[in-house]
Amino acid sequence: MLESKVVVIKIGSNVLTQSNGLPDLVRMQHLVNQIHGLISAGKKIVLVSSGAVAFGRQSITLPEKLNPVFKKQIWAATGQIRLINQYQQFFETLNQPVAQILVTKEDFRDRKHFLNMKNCIEALLQQGILPIINENDTVTITELMFTDNDELASLTAAMINADTLILLTNVDGIFTGNPSEPGSELIDKVSSGMPEVSNYISATKSSFGRGGMLTKYAMAKKSADLGIQVIIANGKRDGILDEFAQKKLRCTWFEPQKVKHAAKKWLAHGAQYYKGELVINEGAKASLTTSVIRSLLPVGITKIEGEFSKGDILLIRDESGNKIGLGRAEYTSKLAMERMGQKNQKALIHYDYLYLFDHE
Numbered sequence: 001m002l003e004s005k006v007v008v009i010k011i012g013s014n015v016l017t018q019s020n021g022l023p024d025l026v027r028m029q030h031l032v033n034q035i036h037g038l039i040s041a042g043k044k045i046v047l048v049s050s051g052a053v054a055f056g057r058q059s060i061t062l063p064e065k066l067n068p069v070f071k072k073q074i075w076a077a078t079g080q081i082r083l084i085n086q087y088q089q090f091f092e093t094l095n096q097p098v099a100q101i102l103v104t105k106e107d108f109r110d111r112k113h114f115l116n117m118k119n120c121i122e123a124l125l126q127q128g129i130l131p132i133i134n135e136n137d138t139v140t141i142t143e144l145m146f147t148d149n150d151e152l153a154s155l156t157a158a159m160i161n162a163d164t165l166i167l168l169t170n171v172d173g174i175f176t177g178n179p180s181e182p183g184s185e186l187i188d189k190v191s192s193g194m195p196e197v198s199n200y201i202s203a204t205k206s207s208f209g210r211g212g213m214l215t216k217y218a219m220a221k222k223s224a225d226l227g228i229q230v231i232i233a234n235g236k237r238d239g240i241l242d243e244f245a246q247k248k249l250r251c252t253w254f255e256p257q258k259v260k261h262a263a264k265k266w267l268a269h270g271a272q273y274y275k276g277e278l279v280i281n282e283g284a285k286a287s288l289t290t291s292v293i294r295s296l297l298p299v300g301i302t303k304i305e306g307e308f309s310k311g312d313i314l315l316i317r318d319e320s321g322n323k324i325g326l327g328r329a330e331y332t333s334k335l336a337m338e339r340m341g342q343k344n345q346k347a348l349i350h351y352d353y354l355y356l357f358d359h360e
Contacts, residue, residue, distance in 0.1 A: 004163050004164035005043060006160060008165045010048040012167070023051065028090065033094070044125045059079070097128070101134075102136040158226055164231070169235060172252075186252065192224075221254065233250070264353075278305075288325070302319065325356035328353035330349065330350055
């Protein structure tokens with residue numbers, strides 16, 4: 001395990017929820033005390049916390065026949081206040097100020113929103129305030145939702161250039177089979193050269209969370225590829241964050257690759273946010289995927305779909321339809337259409353804002 005200075009800790013709903021669906025305040029306080037310990041030791045911490053629905057379910061009784069989406073919205077909206085109040089009370093006794101940040105996927109799609117959010121979180125950290133982030137569940141339903149808070153935590157870690165992402169769940173990490181079965185062993189390290197680990201993972205979801213271990217694995221792998229060390233560990237275990245500080249943690253640890261440029265970290269998570277698509281010819285594809293640093297010029301573009309503005313994320317495909325990468329538009333779709341296929345034109349995607357799949 002490597003040294004850590006800026007850490008994003010994600011606490012899953014299954015960590016903060018008892019088996020009866022109500023909040024686990026004892027566990028919550030225990031984790032709060034340990035987070036305070038990490039802050040006192042000089043680490044900058046950002047907390048991504050699930051659990052609002054459990055707090056809502058505790059306080060509001062709803063009719064059985066009510067639409068499940070409305071139920072979730074009502075419990076999330078009422079529970080979010082209780083969740084953050086509970087955190088505030090626990091941290092206040094330790095003289096640790098906290099701030100609440102509610103976000104949607106749209107905030108990550110728009111580069112200006114993204115940078116505003118990044119600056120806000122960094123300003124809070126500089127003032128010694130703990131940012132507590134959650135998805136704004138009441139306004140984001142279905143396609144605009146994060147897969148779950150693992151995705152939100154992963155995006156946040158990339159955004160603030162964290163060196164460490166800790167995903168706390170109700171098991172010790174990824175196992176070679178179902179964790180409850182005898183003979184299943186904990187995979188304590190995942191490195192880039194290892195065979196695919198996802199084959200081991202059971203696709204079952206927890207009863208309270210939206211995502212299962214497969215989502216955690218996918219997000220952890222993406223973060224590690226961007227240069228962030230990732231830890232999947234058991235938030236139900238006493239002293240879990242103290243063990244992290246002492247580097248004695250039982251967990252699955254993802255070895256980080258070389259740290260990527262900040263803009264590429266933003267783009268790496270843009271697969272669901274792109275506003276337009278570009279199809280490029282074989283010459284342009286060969287040019288982009290060599291070891292020489294190159295931008296994408298209009299001369300190599302054969303097709304443009306969608307309307308986009310300067311700064312929007314674009315998906316790049318080859319002529320067979322394979323996804324090549326993502327990039328940030330340097331100008332509008334109108335200008336791009338006019339310049340498509342022409343030589344001696346300004347790059348539509350500059351190399352600094354180009355993220356290639358499997359070639360980086």
